[in-house]
Amino acid sequence: MRLFLAPMEGLVDCYIRELLTSVGGIDRCVTEFIRVARGTLPERVYYRFAPELKRGARTRAGVPVAVQLLGSDVRQVAIHAAKAAELGAPQVDLNFGCPAKTVNKHRGGSVLMREPELMHNLVAAVREALPEDIPVTAKMRLGYDDRSMGVACGEALEAAGASEICIHARSKVDGYRPPAYWEEIARVRERVRTPIIANGDVWSVEDYWRCREVSGCDDVMIGRGLVARPDLARQIKASQAGETCEDLPWSGVVALLVDYSRTLHTFLEGRYVTGRIKQWLNYTRRQYPEAEACWHKVKRVSEPEAVCRLLEESAGAGVDWRVSA
DSSP states (O other), rough: OOOOEEEEEOOOOHHHHHHHHHHHHEEEEEOOOOOOOOOOOHHHHHHHGGGGGGGGGGGSOBBBEEEEEEEEOOHHHHHHHHHHTHHHTTTTEEEEEOOOHHHHTTTTTGGGGGHHHHHHHHHHHHHHSSOOTEEEEEEEEEEESOOOOOHHHHHHHHTTTTSSSEEEESSSTTOOOOOOOOHHHHHHHHHHSEEEEEOOOOOOOOHHHHHHHHHOOOOEEESHHHHTTHHHHHHHHHHTTOOOOOOHHHHHHHHHHHHHHHHHHTSSHHHHHHHHHHHHHHTTTTOHHHHHHHHHHTTOOOOOHHHHHHHHHHHHHSOOOOOOO
């Protein structure tokens, strides 16, 4: 009954991984995808996406981090997977799920679900390139044009030697529009023996249990739900044990946002920092009424320190910036 933090390109970077795993409940993270094309990527690219490689491929909370690759050149993806393993990646994940138009246009992500044979060849080549003890996993959707390719692609990945398959319960065309079709994940599970991880539209503890019931999966990956409510994984873990735990208050969320802002401000221009903070804050509006009120104050503010001041004011006096695991 493991819980995984999803690799959300453009949002869940190494700094957010640090903060969310510090809250607790997350069993594994996956990096944003490293795009593989022609030529050999230098080591600094791996370390930029996965600085955790320099400390045993774990966050400071001890949560392991898998390295995700995206590409369609079988030879190049295998070479880069081997390099990731050489640098200490405990797991290599292949991206067959990204719905971004730019990515798909360059034959990456979910568009590859039109070509199960190529998906098979990519996983098989990476499996052959890696030591036996390093698992090769894959993240996909239910299809590209529609949800009809889930079984065929799942079978292709199983035959290639994938250790686990994470399925986002929508097609590329579905985007992120609700609902998530968890029942379609169950159809893949009926045909594929490889362990399946369910993903998509888990925003609450109740969603988690419904997802497990409908999909039949023991393991669940959560992306937007964890960004919106940073203690969701911890709440789910408590529910697995038949217990409850105290909710992370808005002041705790503010602590995370301000910590993130100040970290980013050490190496990014202010406008980029503000953009990332607003992106995260926008997700929290779904779960916290205080976030909704704060959003209307900060959405036109451009200076990171001004945003932080407004966040702090929304949390009230006496905020403890430490978030305990």
